[in-house]
Amino acid sequence: MGICADDGQRLWAVERGAGAPVVCCHGGPGLWDMFEDVTLPGRVIRWDQRGCGRSAPGGPYSLARTVDDLDAVRRAFGLERMALFGHSWGAQVALRYALDHPERVTELVYVSGVGLGGSWHAEFLENFLARLGADRPRWEELRTRERTPDEDRELAVLQWTTDFADTSRAREHAEGMATPWFEVNYECNAAIAAEEPRVWREPELVAECRALTVPVLLVDGAADIRPRRAVDSLAAALPSVDRVVLPGVGHVPWLEAPREFYAAVSGFLTRTT
Known part of the structure; x- marks a missing residue:
């Protein structure tokens, strides 16, 4: 389904299932919806963010613009209120939307x-390079020169292998995430990363989160290379929060622990509906 944002930009979206609506926000920035294999209860709506995947090319790109596009998805599907499911960067988008529009979530x-803060970056990079291991020389080569489309996909797959704790299946999972393949929107990624210090400031966000009455479920993989301590201040600030930490699981928990992940998420959504 093609829908239009408030500035006329076309966004790709799809729905399946019936019941209470759940709108998904994918990771990135600059990537696309990879939730085809995620099982969620209810009427599940997925979409590709502006300029990414199956949505029409072109910006502008910002956190605020992405939040506005998410609201365009809500309106296009005729939803007064919705549950939000966000992964990685998409979790940040979903949180920002809930803070801006709690009456709709x-x-x-x-x-x-x-x-809520940016102090995780240095530790993430250290963990990322360590988990790359023997793939680091090839990753270094690819990232520092012009690439063919096939090499661009190869670079993404190498990077995504680090998102999995089980190294024996990491390449398999990463290849699955890259199939089907859409070009990474590096312009989008750079624009949103550049604005982070200005629009994502922990002191202000803590204060906003303390006033948020929307029920929140935090799901972490204990072996995510993004340090989980970075989420501690968010968990402490939210007045209505549950937190599930899955042992031996990395950044994409529905692939490494599908049963445990579904039990946590479906239990939360059906309990609070």
Whole structure:
């Protein structure tokens, strides 16, 4: 389904199932919806963010613009209120939307987000390079030169292998995430990363989160290379929060622990509906 944002930009979206609506926000920035294999209860709506995946090319790109596009998805599907399911960068988008429009959100499922501050970056990079291991020379080569489309996919797969704790299946999972393949929107990624210090400031966010009455479920993989301590201040600030930490699981918990992940998420959504 093609829908239009308030500035006329076309966004790709799809729905399946019936019942209470759950709108998904994918990771990135600059990537696309990879939730085809995620099982959620209810009427599940997925979409590709502006300029990414199956949505029309072109910006502008910002956190505020992404939040406005999410509201366009809500309106296009005729929803007064909805649950939000966000993964990684998408968890940040979903949280920002809930803070801006709490009256439109029934529940928030925040999966593998990076919390309220930016202090996690240095530790993440150290963990990322360590988990790359023998793939680091090839990754270094690819990232520092012009690439063919096939090499661009190879670079993404190498990076995504670090998102999995089980190294014996990491390449398999990463290849699955890259199939089907859409070009990474590096312009989008750079624009949103550049604004982070200005728009994502922990002291202000803590104060906003303390006033949020929407029920929130935090789901973490204990072996995520993004340090989970970065989410501690978010968990402490939210007045209505549950937190599930899955042992031996990385950044994409529905692939490494599907039964445990579904039990946590479905239990939360059906309990609070």
